[in-house]
Amino acid sequence: MSKIDPTARVEDGAVIGEGTEIGPYCIIGPNAVIGANCKLIGHVHVTAQTTIGDDCTIYPFASLGTPPQSLSYRGELTKLNIGSGCTIRESVTMNAGTVAGGGITTVGDRGYFMNCSHVGHDCHVGNDVIFATSATLGGHCEIGDFVFIGGLSAVHQFTRIGPQVMVGGVCGVRDDIIPFGLVNGQYAVLEGLNLIGMKRRKFTKQRLATVRAFYQKLFHGPGTFGERLEASRPLAGEDPAIAEILGFIGKGKRPLCLPAIAK
DSSP, X not given: OOEEOTTOEEOTTOEEOTTOEEOTTOEEOTTOEEOTTOEEOSSOEEOSEEEEOTTOEEOTTOEEEEXXXXXXXXXXXXXXXXXXXXXXXXXXXXXXXXXXXXXXXEEOTTOEEOTTOEEOTTOEEOSSOEEOTXXXXXXXXXXXXXXXXXXXXXXXXXXXXXXXOEEOTTOEEOSXXXXXXXXXXXXXXXXXXXXXXXXXXXOOHHHHHHHHHHXXXXXXXXXXXXXXXXXXXXXXXGOHHHHHHHHHHHTOOSOBOOOTTOX
């Protein structure tokens, strides 16, 4: 059975999974669905059509499903979906979607969101991400699996960050970041590949060498970036990671985050 503290307010219509604990002074709205074996430690606010997967731990003063911070919002009931196994620390905020943006914000499984981090409306966040303290997403961002965003870093609305990217601390991210990228700086620039993350994902030495050679050719070879991109397209068959990077670039509608010296 679920365990609900007598000081918590769980409105009629809310669904609470088996084995879930709702701690002191939590407020759970009527359209919320909370999975099994979750733990809301206390003072947690869940509203809108928010669905939380199994085995999540949510710390005090987290606010989930609150209205989108968008001037176009007119009070519509929209959605926030959070996957299973997430850890959501103190004062994290995640907003529901907007009608114009599809009406839903999504967060994948096993995410770790440190205190005061924020997921804006209509964002789509992958699995196994880590948001350090006060990492912030503007609306409509797309974040891949295994992404790490450093403390006090902010991502501009509509920006895409590919899988296995590492964003350093205190970065302003204004442009799309290729999969496996490593970015740093006050206004983020591409500094190389996230080799540590790639090794953790079991890339062999040969694969690392192949992808690094491709990266050097694409971002530091002769000619303009557009010329190097065209010349690099035949390399997609050399490694799945190269194909993923080229595919990501091909789908882009916004500027790409480049090295400081790239042209």
